[in-house]
Amino acid sequence: MSDKKPILLVVEDDEGLQRQLRWAYEDYEVVVAGDRATAIDMMRLHEPAVVTLDLGLPPDPDGTSEGFATLETIRSLKPDTKVIIASGHGARESALTAIASGAYDFYQKPVDIDELGHIVGRAFHLHGIERENARLEAAGGKDNSVLGGMITAAPEMLKVARTIERVAGADVSVMLLGASGTGKELLARGVHDESPRADKPFVAINCAAIPENLLEAELFGYEKGAFTGAVKTTEGKIELAEGGTLFLDEVGDIPLPLQVKLLRFLQERVVERIGGRKQIAVDVRIVCATHQDLDAMIAAQTFRDDLYYRLAEIVVKIPSLAxxxxxxxxxxxxxxxxxxxxxxxxxxxxxxxxxxxxxxxxxxxxxxxxxxxxxxxxxxxxxxxxxxxxxxxxxxxxxxxxxxxxxxxxxxxxxxxxxxxxxxxxxxxxxxxxxxxxxxxxxxxxxxxxxxx
Ligand SMILES: Nc1ncnc2c1ncn2[C@@H]1O[C@H](COP(=O)(O)OP(=O)(O)OP(=O)(O)O)[C@@H](O)[C@H]1O
Ligand SMILES: [Mg+2]
Structure with missing residues (x-):
């Protein structure tokens, strides 16, 4: 068990204090050194993440020269080591100088075991974060990017990216579920870019951002004169996506009457512009996204279950950033x-x-x-x-x-x-x-x- 504990190196020439610190902390294995040479040996032997360093070491116990020399060597041997300086009475100035030369923190003697324990704990925590980040940066080769532009090194998200890559080639509908800002649109583009439709249009429409009465015209288009203001015949987003991918963002916000019309399109694969008679065949792949709880909406009958099954051949849940x-x-x-x-x-x-x-x-x-x-x-x-x-x-x-x-x-x-x-x-x-x-x-x-x- 104890060999799994992180090692804290205490560089301190006061033997009473050495003993006290050795027994003070249950979470670490404390190793001690009483002078610079021993401290460096211990560094090489244990590679501790955190070191506490008394500046007054023999042969200069009342000065700071040995302490600073030790700090410098530790910094050059292992720059990521967190060195916490012990400063005696009136030595705050040298502690600050030590921090300027790369020490992590300092504490005032006489030692308060709890306070020092707190600083040491934080140092280990920070060292862990920094090492993890360095590992991530090194691991992912150049920039940890997947699917073209997504940055991640988290297994949960890499799994999502792999799913997207796998389903992109099949012409199935994909539903992306995730909270705001989790990257739904980026992933929708990923589906398109990884698919055989990549050189055809990717057309996105945010169903929540468009007023209800305009959404139908946006999606299905209209003929000239179909309604006041319809001055020229206009293709809808569905038609514009011909051959490519249509991204229905915030699909949970489509009002019920329009859900019926959308369902009909998904069944027949033809659109009729508002005010038009012609049926126009359209070949699009559908990707949709929502942050809403569609199951609850289906139970409340505000979202049609038959539409849901058309849209959700593959459902991908996007993990939150946390x-x-x-x-x-x-x-x-x-x-x-x-x-x-x-x-x-x-x-x-x-x-x-x-x-x-x-x-x-x-x-x-x-x-x-x-x-x-x-x-x-x-x-x-x-x-x-x-x-x-x-x-x-x-x-x-x-x-x-x-x-x-x-x-x-x-x-x-x-x-x-x-x-x-x-x-x-x-x-x-x-x-x-x-x-x-x-x-x-x-x-x-x-x-x-x-x-x-
Ligand atoms: N993994 C990632 N790597 C790099 N950039 C990302 C990543 N995820 C999201 N982004 C960026 O964060 C922003 C938000 O992403 P996106 O618009 O795809 O999220 P969303 O889920 O659609 O958000 P909203 O619900 O706010 O519409 C964008 O600028 C996007 O480029
Ligand atoms: Mg979005």
Whole structure:
């Protein structure tokens, strides 16, 4: 059992503290090192994801030189290691310097076992997320895209994509069921693009967006003079899709009388334009989608079951984004790259707190919500990294419950720095004065947070 626990390396020369920490945490196997050489040996031996590091190590127990040297070696050996710095009284300054040189966080001595446990737990969690993302990025070859343009690495969604590929070639009707923003239209296009009809038209109509009295004319077309305003003969969407695919989006919103007419078309495969006499044969493949519960609608007699069976030869359920493990971060990267390029933003990636927030958000609006948030963040971010604050979540994972003390501090620091800079119109000395810190300290903070003046 214990060999399955993640390993926490504690670099600490105080033997009493070593013993205390060794027994403090049930969830980790704690290994200890009392000096730099042992610490590096332990790094090589165990490759721990998380390290706590006391800066004052022998032969310089009252200074920080050994601690910094150890940090540097760990960073060069395994840059993804989360190093948490232990800072003694009055050593906050060196802890901050350590963070600027790549440490993950710091805690103040004397050690509070619970507080340190919390920081360590968060570090492991974040390390897990980052490693998973790196794995996904590496695994999918170039960009994890399936069906032409869909990004996913989640087994649930890959299964959907495989189903689509498999049914695309057969001329069966496909019904896509999924909440808003899950990619229904993208998948409908996927069906078309993977089918032998790919070089013929793909015609989409959103049955919920068109007023009831116009929907019939949109679908079936009309002859000149059929009704007031019918100034010229117009083909309907069904006819326009000849040879190709007709995508009936929000099919649950088609009113009952029109359901009858649509059913007749699906049985006879001919349309009659409004006001027309001619029967026009049309060859189309039908794909439809809805977020509504059609079973319930059938029970309530607001949707015809005979129409349902015509439309639903194959039913594909699309998982929500929250059900696709790891996809939110994957898609976030994809959209960030795309939008940063579009709006010429210098943004390069996500800060750890942003990644954690993306990972823990529920995404009720699914991929569409994610796309919108990333687009806004790419515009709003004031540094090279998108932070949790830029993503503007109003749930707890965002601003009101930051990742840890460091994230909370960072959010507060960024806010204060931004307002000082704007009051001082970007003047560094003036801003530093407003903030009550020295000019070099402000420069350090700007660099650390990748902000520009
Ligand atoms: N897996 C994915 N990879 C990349 N982009 C995606 C993915 N899924 C959806 N999108 C993008 O997200 C947006 C929403 O997708 P789409 O319009 O297909 O969803 P929908 O289910 O039809 O949504 P709605 O119910 O809001 O109409 C589109 O811009 C689409 O290109
Ligand atoms: Mg849609």
């Amino acid at each position: 059900e696709r493990a790891g996809d939110a971060a994957l898609l976030a990267r994809h959209f960030l790259r795309k939008f940063a390029e579009e709006v010429k933003s210098p943004v390069k990636g996500f800060a750890p707190d942003a990644l954690a927030a993306i990972d823990s958000h529920d995404w009720p609006g699914n991929v569409r919500e994610l796309e919108n948030r990333i687009k806004r963040a790419a515009i709003m971010a004031d540094g090279k990294l998108v932070t949790a604050a830029d993503l503007d979540f109003d749930d707890e994972a965002g601003e009101s419950d930051p990742l840890n003390l460091k994230a909370a501090r960072e959010i507060a620091d960024r806010g204060a720095i931004r307002s000082a800079l704007s009051r001082a119109e970007g003047n560094i000395s003036q801003s530093a004065k407003l903030l009550g810190i020295s000019r070099p300290t402000l420069y350090d903070l700007l660099k650390q947070y990748e902000m520009s003046a």
